[in-house]
Amino acid sequence: MNFDTRTPIIFYFDFISPYAYFGSTQIEALAARHGRSVDWRPTLIGITVLKIMGMKPLTQTPIKSDYLRHDAPRMAAAYGVPFRFHGLKDINSLAAARAFLWIKATDSALATRFAHRIFRRLWVESSDITSVDDVCHEAAALGVNGSALAEAITSAGGKQALNDAVQIAIADGAFGVPFFIADGEPIWGGDRLWMVNRWLRYHSWSKPDDNHDRD
Amino acid sequence: MNFDTRTPIIFYFDFISPYAYFGSTQIEALAARHGRSVDWRPTLIGITVLKIMGMKPLTQTPIKSDYLRHDAPRMAAAYGVPFRFHGLKDINSLAAARAFLWIKATDSALATRFAHRIFRRLWVESSDITSVDDVCHEAAALGVNGSALAEAITSAGGKQALNDAVQIAIADGAFGVPFFIADGEPIWGGDRLWMVNRWLRYHSWSKPDDNHDRD
Numbered sequence: 001m002n003f004d005t006r007t008p009i010i011f012y013f014d015f016i017s018p019y020a021y022f023g024s025t026q027i028e029a030l031a032a033r034h035g036r037s038v039d040w041r042p043t044l045i046g047i048t049v050l051k052i053m054g055m056k057p058l059t060q061t062p063i064k065s066d067y068l069r070h071d072a073p074r075m076a077a078a079y080g081v082p083f084r085f086h087g088l089k090d091i092n093s094l095a096a097a098r099a100f101l102w103i104k105a106t107d108s109a110l111a112t113r114f115a116h117r118i119f120r121r122l123w124v125e126s127s128d129i130t131s132v133d134d135v136c137h138e139a140a141a142l143g144v145n146g147s148a149l150a151e152a153i154t155s156a157g158g159k160q161a162l163n164d165a166v167q168i169a170i171a172d173g174a175f176g177v178p179f180f181i182a183d184g185e186p187i188w189g190g191d192r193l194w195m196v197n198r199w200l201r202y203h204s205w206s207k208p209d210d211n212h213d214r215d
Numbered sequence: 216m217n218f219d220t221r222t223p224i225i226f227y228f229d230f231i232s233p234y235a236y237f238g239s240t241q242i243e244a245l246a247a248r249h250g251r252s253v254d255w256r257p258t259l260i261g262i263t264v265l266k267i268m269g270m271k272p273l274t275q276t277p278i279k280s281d282y283l284r285h286d287a288p289r290m291a292a293a294y295g296v297p298f299r300f301h302g303l304k305d306i307n308s309l310a311a312a313r314a315f316l317w318i319k320a321t322d323s324a325l326a327t328r329f330a331h332r333i334f335r336r337l338w339v340e341s342s343d344i345t346s347v348d349d350v351c352h353e354a355a356a357l358g359v360n361g362s363a364l365a366e367a368i369t370s371a372g373g374k375q376a377l378n379d380a381v382q383i384a385i386a387d388g389a390f391g392v393p394f395f396i397a398d399g400e401p402i403w404g405g406d407r408l409w410m411v412n413r414w415l416r417y418h419s420w421s422k423p424d425d426n427h428d429r430d
Contacts (some may be wrong), residue, residue, distance in 0.1 A: 048278065055270055055271075055276075062269075062390075063385065064390045067401060067403060070401065071403075077419075170278065173281055174278075175277075175278040186285065191410075194409070195293075195406075204292075205292035205293045206292040206293065
């Protein structure tokens, strides 16, 4: 099979997920190794996981929440990236996701830089990302016009753009995050980047020298 | 740190999970590479996932169920093992798990062989594993006394042994399956055998030559 190296890797994320943060720290370098770009796409797991799938937040799920608290720091260590549980309550990513889409509409590279800042703000610096002020603060550091952005975040158009983005994510089967689509193959999980890598390399899951459980 | 190579890798499983089946096909060889044995321990995700965690069965979870149907066959291909969705309804693993525990009480190696047969029966041959007859049929092929086993499965003691086993699994934090404990480190998922491998090798998550997302 031949695949077009101009096809980007789709990366669905939600800033409130630590595993999406881990994915965000790795996907650009992984894509670059295959000569690919990354199409960053925000979604809302509050819609997909909680409302559509009817699940509880991970942090409120018995037994599994303890595992998450153990797992996230070791995944950060495995990826070699800074990480800290923020301890913030009632955070959401609505304003940040709307801001991302507004920036992306005119400059996708700038939007990616903005996304990295938001992820870092929440998962490294333990600062809130919920308010319009929080979001505009990070955007301003990149030279984005704060008042225009604030207006976009709170506008009907800004809200609709995010709603549309979530519907696209659902249509693509992205229930959780991070969720990657590599040459048509859907891959879920911050611990499954090896699958993105393998698919881009072989476009097959079976290969003779199989060793994906080994270092 | 020094670790005792006599410490087995704990492997929590439930026959009804395709990912536990995948784990069952890999864990013995992985353990052997590190000079380890495997302590096979049945649990019931109908208790941990559905009752305690309050989740729906994966197959009834919107969006995610579609992903599961796509993911399981490719994981089988990646592991190079036979696999087929069985299409059976209302199956459960109570009798098979009780039988496993009864056999294990006197012969753990035989119990492991029995477990492989049950997994294969369900996930390769698409045959039911729910009834006492189903279970005794597989055990008989290994020379196990069928009437004694049938009595054990339906006895109060047989039921209590499984209840106790599930409580131990919960105490160990095993919410889903497969769930491994390698030298104290809890690792969940049929796609995370690389973590079992890495932990046994390095007993650390951070290492300079990190490459776990690469083949």
